[in-house]
Amino acid sequence: MRTKKKNSASKHFTYTCYFSHIGLFGASGTTTGKSSIKICKFLGDISYPLYMVHYPFMYLFYAWVWQENLTFTQIWPITLLLFLGTILVAYLFLKLYDEPFRKWLSKKLLMKS
Known part of the structure; x- marks a missing residue:
């Protein structure tokens, strides 16, 4: 019991x-x-889109690695591709959805005031 309290405090x-x-x-x-x-x-521009899109990629990747019982030497090229691909998807999400939506929302809110 005492160890649990120390762990919680740390x-x-x-x-x-x-x-x-x-x-x-x-x-x-x-x-x-x-x-x-x-x-x-x-990096600041893609930080939120990257936060949003990385979860599905990571869950699928971890499930695949876990199910196939793969080693690091087997997955490192795919890990690199996943890293770069996730950044690319986040950038596309930023340009095709996030920035246009913010622009539309700004116009909509500024028209009311």
């Missing part, structure tokens, strides 16, 4: 302190080079 500490500091350090950084600014903008 999880609480980790979630509240450690992860919040990671976010703080990431948000307080600055970029100065043109290429790093472009990369950061691209």
Whole structure:
């Protein structure tokens, strides 16, 4: 019982302190080079679409790996393709759905005011 309380306390500490500091350090950084600014903008733009589309891909991938009992050496090329493919799908989702919807929604809301 005592170990369970320690584990709970350590999880609480980790979630509240450690992860919040990671976010703080990431948000307080600055970029100065043109290429790093472009990369950061691209990653920031696709972050939410990537969050939305990666779940189905990952669940199907994990189910396949688990069912076939595959090793790392067997799956690393597919993992790389999945990584790049997920970024591509997120980008397409951003350009074909997210940005047009936000533009339409902005016009709709600005017309009312």
